Amino acid sequence: MAVKIAVLKEAAGENRVSATPETAKKFAALGALVAVENGAGEGASVPDSDYEAAGATVGDRQSTLTGADIILGVQGPDPAAIEVAKPGAWIVASLSPFAERARVDAYAARGFEALAMELMPRITRAQSMDILSSQSNLAGYKAVVLAASEYGRAFPMMMTAAGTVSAARAFVMGVGVAGLQAIATARRLGAQVSATDVRSATKEQIQSLGAKPIFVENVEGIEGEGSGGYATEMSGEYQRAQAELVSGHIAKQDIVITTALIPGRAAPRLISDAQLATMRRGSVIVDLAAEAGGNVEGAVAGETVVRHGVKIIGASNVAGRLAADASALFSRNLYNFLSAFWDKDSNRPILDEEIGDAIRLTRDGKVVHPRLLG
Structure with a gap:
């Protein structure tokens, strides 16, 4: 029987x-029925008729x-x-298991097998299955665009008959996927760009x-590299040295x-708030970590606040502001994941232990992920 x-x-x-019509068609080619x-696609500018043309059925939530x-x-x-979904069904999505533990427990109680794609x-x-990378890439780009729209000056240097406009100075803190794209985007817009990271x-x-890299020097033995390429928390010595370095740089x-x-x-x-106070009025900060408590003191998720004359954009669901492209990439991540184990x-996906155990939150009515059991 088809999945x-x-x-x-x-x-x-x-x-x-x-899922987009592209991935719906690919799932159908594997032998799956897509409902x-x-x-579902309205926010990403995908009409129902495009799904039907791709071989999917379209209906209300219950029939789906x-x-x-x-x-x-x-x-x-x-x-x-x-x-109305049957027990044992897989839920494949970004599930925020640490912030939404009650929801994870509810999935377990209902008998669903919840697979958190952000734990890939x-x-x-x-x-090719990594939703964090695909969505962060877009978020890094959009963060700079948001900053440019709020900044009351131009990004590139402009030489005019009336005088010269100096290039904006942009500083990127955290050089993962989002940070690298932010650097590239700010450079394309003509800013003078610097960046830092603990790694x-x-x-x-x-x-x-x-x-220009801005790094703490003369603090040995601290590489900042955690498992899977993520940054780790630094020692107190490194944090103090970094704070001093950033304080001098951020004011400019x-x-x-x-x-x-x-x-x-x-x-x-x-x-910190004290560091914000050293920045010139009209400066703009985009905090891509606002939903997780924020990298910037005073940042509020989903809001723009002004402190000491500095605009702080508490960015939330930034990739979702580029819904069409973000959906195309996200849906390919999900297809690449399921098709790899088909x-x-x-005629159905069967997960191996390495990836299955890494992302599986619930199974057979129980919460099973080790990080949720401690």
Whole structure:
């Protein structure tokens, strides 16, 4: 019997969709039945007719979920909104297990197998399945665009008959996927760009994009590299040295983009109120970690606040502001994941231990992920 894949319309405020007509067609080619909820693609400018042309059926939520073996989502669906789904169905989405533990427990109680795509291990064969990378790339780009729209001056240097306009100075804190794209985007807009990270290995990456690396020197033995390529928390000695370095540099900056996140933990504080007070009025900060508590003191998720004359944009769901492109990439991540494990004999995906155990939150009515059991 063919596997049924359900594609849900996201809750209000989320414009992305977890499958596009492109991936729906690919799932159908694997032998799956694809059911899409009415209006699921509206926020990403995808009409229902495009899904139907790709071989999917389109209907209300109940018909979409009835008999579904796999439920795709961008954000984890409310358990109450998927009650008609059968026990044992997979939920494949970004599930925020540490922030939304009650929802994870509800999935377990209902018998769903919840697979948190943001926990995908950063190994070579899983790169094409990594939703954090695909969405962070867009977020880094959009963060600079947001900053440019709020900044009351031009980014590039301009030489005119009336005089010269100096180039904006942009500082990127955290050089992961989002940070690297932010550097590249700010450079394309003509800013003078500098960047910093706790991982010394990123210095060459910063330089390769034409930006100036700002790093703590003379603090030995601190590389900042955690498992899977993520940054780790630094020692008190390093944090003090970094704070001193940043304080002197940030006072000269017009634009700051902060991107530092540690999975499953509150975002590290990178900029204090005292440091904000040294920046010139009209400067702009975009905090991409605002939803995780913020890298900037005073940042509020989803809001723009002004402190000491500095605008702080508490960015939330930044990739979702580029819904069409973000959906295309996100949906390919999900397709790459499921198709990689597709078993031709049973005509359904069968996960291996390495990836399955890394992302599986619930199974057989229980919460099973080690990080949720401690």
